[in-house]
Amino acid sequence: GQQVMQIPQYQHVQEGEDFTTYCNSSTTLSNIQWYKQRPGGHPVFLIQLVKSGEVKKQKRLTFQFGEAKKNSSLHITATQTTDVGTYFCAGRETSGSRLTFGEGTQLTVNP
Amino acid sequence: DAGVTQSPTHLIKTRGQQVTLRCSPISGHKSVSWYQQVLGQGPQFIFQYYEKEERGRGNFPDRFSARQFPNYSSELNVNALLLGDSALYLCASSSSGRAGTEAFFGQGTRLTVV
Numbered sequence: 001g002q003q004v005m006q007i008p009q010y011q012h013v014q015e016g017e018d019f020t021t022y023c024n025s026s027t028t029l030s031n032i033q034w035y036k037q038r039p040g041g042h043p044v045f046l047i048q049l050v051k052s053g054e055v056k057k058q059k060r061l062t063f064q065f066g067e068a069k070k071n072s073s074l075h076i077t078a079t080q081t082t083d084v085g086t087y088f089c090a091g092r093e094t095s096g097s098r099l100t101f102g103e104g105t106q107l108t109v110n111p
Numbered sequence: 112d113a114g115v116t117q118s119p120t121h122l123i124k125t126r127g128q129q130v131t132l133r134c135s136p137i138s139g140h141k142s143v144s145w146y147q148q149v150l151g152q153g154p155q156f157i158f159q160y161y162e163k164e165e166r167g168r169g170n171f172p173d174r175f176s177a178r179q180f181p182n183y184s185s186e187l188n189v190n191a192l193l194l195g196d197s198a199l200y201l202c203a204s205s206s207s208g209r210a211g212t213e214a215f216f217g218q219g220t221r222l223t224v225v
Contacts, residue, residue, distance in 0.1 A: 001170070006153075033213070042201060042216045043154065088153050098144070098167045099203075099214060101153030 002027045004091050006102030014110050019076040021105035023089035030092050032065055032072045033099065038085045046074075046087075079109045113138070115204050115217035123223045124192050132187045132220045136204030142166075143185040144214065145177055146201040154201055160185055161207070189222075197224045 003026040013019050023032065031050045035043035047056055049065035049072060056063045062075045072089055086106045090099040116135045124130050136143050142161040146154035156169040160179035174190045183204075189196055199221050203214035 004153075035216075042199075042218050045213050045215065048213060090153075098156040098159060098169065099146075099154075100156065101146075103153050 002091070002093050002100050004089060004100045004102040006089055006105055008105055009103060010106050010108075012108045012110065013079050015081060016078050019079050019083070019107055021074050021087050021089075021107075023072045023074075023091075023102050025070045025091045025100075027070070027093055029069050032069075032089055032091045034063060034072075034074055035088045035090060035101075036085050037088065037104070041085075043088060076107075079107070081109050081111050083107060084109050115202055115215050117200075117202050117217040117220050119220060120218065121221045121223075123225060125225055126192055126194060128192050129188065129190045130192060130222060132189075132200050132202075132222070134185045134187070134202030134204075134217060136183050136185070136202075137215055140204040140206050140215070141183050142205045142207060142212070143179055143183065144203045144205070145185070145187045146203065147171070148199040148201055148219070150198070157187065192224045194224050197222060 005024045007022050033048045034046040037043045047063050052069050053067045054065040060077045064073045086104040088101050088104045090101045118133045144159040145157040148154040157171050158177040159167040163179045177187045179185045199219040201219045202217045205212040205214050
């Protein structure tokens with residue numbers, strides 16, 4: 001079955017440093033979504049990428065979808081303590097409707 | 112406007128017991144999906160229902176079952192509980208069953224099996 005791998009598993013940064021998490025799928029995706037989960041909370045939708053090579057920005061967050069629609073990345077510029085949480089990518093296969101989540105990258109930001 | 116609501120928020124059960132978890136989707140949303148999130152891992156897909164029909168099932172044993180009601184709320188049932196069933200159970204609603212629809216998650220039900 002489809003597998004979605006995410007690296008790194010953990011990332012510790014100083015406030016102001018940049019952060020990137022990478023997501024790779026074993027199969028071609030129809031789209032990929034990114035979620036943020038704060039400690040003790042539930043996943044909250046951030047964005048969806050659909051087109052090959054798509055790049056979207058949300059303030060300090062930049063999301064990319066690979067040309068082959070099998071990988072994606074999330075980059076945060078100048079991290080803040082409010083960025084703390086676990087970031088998950090979740091992909092939908094071309095022919096399916098289920099979301100397959102990666103294992104997540106847990107980000108901690110030291111002030 | 113209420114978001115996705117799940118009940119109960121926390122639950123403690125004994126091995127071998129049965130549990131029913133409930134989910135009310137966002138008003139107007141017809142699709143409900145269930146996910147299991149073990150501590151430190153990503154959510155794992157269990158079921159999706161759309162318009163009261165099962166649209167997808169993940170790699171979970173037959174002890175797991177679900178249904179969707181005419182008002183689009185949903186229940187997840189787990190029989191013969193095992194210690195390994197301890198997890199956060201998340202319900203997500205979306206406006207349609209099509210691929211690419213944003214999923215809105217509830218706060219989850221934290222199930223502990225002892």
